[in-house]
Amino acid sequence: MSGILVFAEVDARELRPEFWELVTVARNMSATIGGGIAVAVIGADLESATREAACAGADALHVIEDDRLAAPWPEAHAAALIQLCGELAPQLILVPRTILGAEAAARLAVRGGWPLVQDAMQLEVTPEGGLLAVRPVSGGAVAATVRANAGPWVVVPRPRAFAPAQSGETAETAPVRHVFAPPPFATSCGTRTRIEVEGISVDRAKVVVSGGGGLGGPEPFALLREVADLLGGAVGASRVAVDSGWVQQAQQVGLTGKTIAPDLYIAVGISGAIQHLVGCSSSQVIVAVNSDPAAPIFRIANYGVIGDWKEVMTAFRDTLAARSHQAGRAA
């Protein structure tokens, strides 16, 4: 048992961005875990995903490509991961904290009887050869330090807790292809429904401009869309805005299971009810604009403006637009 295996999840032919954070963790841990870093690309139609994963500078690249892995079918993806672990016997398996990834990790850990650490924010190997990790519990109110003894360890790092690694220029690692040989499936996977969201979805966007009850209606969201477009991001909303029918449900931030972690989160007219804070607090940088100086959102924001959202955001948009014109002219 040696080495680190990184599960590269693929969704709609694209490598999920969480992969690069896992690469960082792998590189950190490779100092104390020998055996090299292997990347597992699992899915269907994997040409571009494999090429991208190959730029990670890993020691090995394993690919399981099969039509049965096209849909986000947890049993199938877990089976592929279990198969690879059986063949490679890694010491540490890193899985992204996505709906599919979290389930694959759980199924893997239970099948193998291996310790599972979810939402790990810090990770290290102890001198005795155990694994030490820090993770949030009780909805984030408490930080727990946990220790696992002998491996293999299945770890699901917390989104945003580790900086994403830089992708290399060239595809260095040559892929090793495995034939998918799962045991008979107990579940079956049927039709998938996608909710069409205008523009980038809130979960994937690097920049989210979010509006709340303070906006008073659906029209102000047009201004937020302009700002989001300038920044290449998505428009999100608080529960109040969704409940009042101003935006679609899919844009809601702070619903259970919809924790987002963009680089930049701009909260406009959002007071910061507890559920919303939990949903966005993993963001790298939070900017809050609110007319109420006592709004709870300011407690977790990096930058704050106390003022009328319309005045502030109109000027914000205008300044950005002017700068981007200048940048465009200069280019």
Next chain:
Amino acid sequence: MRIELTLRLLVILAAFVWSAFRFERLARPLMAAPAEPRLRPLAPRAWGVLVNILGHARLMRKPYSGLMHFMMFFGFLFLLTAVAQVFGEGVSPLFSLAVIGGPTWIALGQDVSAVLLLVAVAMAAFQRVVWAPARFAGSNQRDAAIILALVTAVVVGMLMQNACHLAAGGDPSAPWRPVSSLLAAALVSSGLGGTAAAAWATAFAWLHMLAILAFLVYIPGSKHLHMLVGIPNVFLRDLAPAGRLVTPDLEQPPLGLSDIRQLGRKQALDLYACTECGRCQELCPAYAAGKPLNPKLLIMNMRDHLLETQGVGGHRAGLGGALIGGAVAEETIWSCTTCRACMEACPLFIEHVPKIVDMRRHLAMEEGRLPDGISGAMLSIEQRGHPWAGTPFSRLDWCRDLDVRVLAPGETTDTLLWVGCTAALDARAQKGARALVRLLRAAEVDFAILGDAEACTGDAARRTGNDYLFQLQAAANVTTLNARAFKRVVSVCPHCMNTLKNEYKDFGGVYDVVHHTQLLSELMESGRLRRPQGVEIGLDSVAFHDPCYLGRYNGEYQAPRAVLAAAGSAVTEMERSHERSFCCGGGGGRAFAVEPPNERINVIRATQARAAGAQVVATACPFCLMMLEDGSKGAARAAGGNARPQQVLDIAEILDAALHGAGGAAAAPRPPLPPGNVAT
């Protein structure tokens, strides 16, 4: 002559029989309904009838209508003599009121009454047709027109009958009938006289009688039933404290009101008493905000539904199906804030709020159906003893640095300060509580709080129909309170005060309870709190918003104003103040409901507050504080341009600033940081 007499008798009999059938069908559900104990005490009930029926107390709040009704009422009352004559003479030509003065003062009275009634009818018609006030929208105009027409027919019939009789000659009452005499003279000068006049007199007598009989037969299907039902309805009105709702026995179904036959007798009588005057409608804040609740239509629909089920045929057909979901929509039931403006305005003391709460009881306790926001708040009360799920505060956080004494079981204090869930757990409302503590300290009041042992009084649970939860809370709080000793309770919140004072008696909790503004008023008056000389307050004009549960529910309008005056502020009165105060929209569980953006009661009130032109709006209730601050932003937005929201402050904050300077307003404590923030 005999034929005419026989005919007259037959017609009267027929009319009596017909109307008896109609009245019986009205009486049937009343007699079948369970009776409430409303006959005692006698004296105040009788006095109420005197003041409100004879004295027209509530009616006179609208002088024009009041005067019109006054004339109509007393005119009609006196014309009962004419009715007696009609029926008496119908039975026997020997009948006469001469013994008691038929041809003399009675005749004069009848003439005067006739004039009064005609003027009143003209006034009524003018109001209905020309002014057409908004409160009549939805009222049955056809019914009103028929009544006015019938009254006119009765009066004209009587006048013309008397005039023709006088013209025929030989009527001893001639000198006592100035109006009829005038008419008689006009008739005579146009050539009418002798037998022709007598014949016309008979004809008009018939008109007079037929009009009266038509009236009798028509009444059961008309809002004019209030003539008969009004006095009993006022007599049987609820004399219990306004803020006390009946405690149901939860083991005895049905719980609440889901079928019109479950209505109590007086509650059903209410439906017959409605005159469709619309005074409730024009004051209802939910109606003003465009919500699907109109208290007048609620009563009318329930009445028509009751009539339909009895086969009498109400004004609107198609209301015979279900009560809830049919005659009354569920959204209607949930829109009410229980502010009581409707009940305060109703001249016949109809009880709108208990009916709404009873229907809520059925929905909440028998069907488990509540609007989302409200059910979440109720679940929270049940699970953690307060409705503010998600608050980062625990009950003692607001005063951790103030060293407030927490009263343990067995301990004694002078004053028990009941903080309430909102003042303890809402960041804005906490400031008011902190200001109050500073004031109590300055006045050297011996006080203590319950701390974590305090649980929600359950007011919102009871008002949203969850009496099961209310009774759990009441029982627990009474146990907590009775384990400690105190002279009286001072409550920060009027809802808590109302429940502790008026409703906990049913659970063994009898306490002397006052509101914090009442205590502050006492302290200022007795000099225990003194305003330092020459201190600049900077608050010259303040508009005071009367909280429903302090004002209408518990009759306290003076104490908060006295405190403001003592604090050196000039109070500007809003148009809707005192008993006419316009609710902030937070009562009846509405503070927890998800409000559609275009139906905001609090924005309307905040707009009214802006219009009053005062610097600051003062409140005495944490819910009013929250609702008006939020509404204030909406009102500023609607005002457009760079309009700033009006400042909203609790009375305690204003007094604290006046006594201790502007910096005295203690900053609220920072809550613990929200989860998800882990050291990186």
Next chain:
Amino acid sequence: MRAIVCLKQVIDPLTPATSLVLDAQGKKIRVGASSPPVINGFDEQGLEAALRLREALGGLEIICLAAGDRFNNDVMRRALALGADQLVLVQDPSLDTWNSYPIASTLAAAIRQLGGTDLVICGRQGSDWDNGLVPYILAEQLAMPILTLAKRVTVTDGRRVEIERVLADGSVIMDAPLPAVVTVTSELGALRLPTVAARLTAARKQPRQLALADLGVAAAAASAPEVIDLAIPVTGRSCTFIEASAGPGAGARLAETLLQAGVVRLGGEH
């Protein structure tokens, strides 16, 4: 047909952080008496899923099963007030653990003791530890397929269970043959409210107690991490307020500040 809904009694997730007490010795999180426990929210939704199934099938035996160290019967009885046919509790001090294996093994043994079941319904995770592991262990030990994150659960022709599984951007239909384990998530909808009549009846009922010793639970061979420390975290964030004389000035200055800090890059290039 029978469905067993697994419930967990947890600390109220909305307990303010100031009321949490960390037991350094036992490495546990505690609260004061003024914060009563609740049934895990997702598990309540599992019960809602079972009640909807009962309505759809015209009949379903629903047993609520919980394993823990100290039950508050008033809290747990909510399951009975909502229409569960039985409430079965396995109470033992050893079940005060954050290790999912003893809990899941106990539940599996209890299910066997009760004579098995057609469907096991769980909430997707417990709001205290957020592991979400128990359903998978259950499925493994009971040798049943497992379907997760259901917002809709239906039984088709008595043989298969079909769910609509929640995805980040939509949903997917999945199914498996019965008997099976299903976990539910918040999109399923809140648990309905009980009528007062049902509450009063439930208040008189007693839950059925099963002793841990009688269940013959084998120690799990699996390895789980051990909690060695608990701490309330302190945030490193503090807010820089952008000052300006008026709104438009603040907006412009905010944009400049973010551009200079490199937080914002124009044109969406990252």
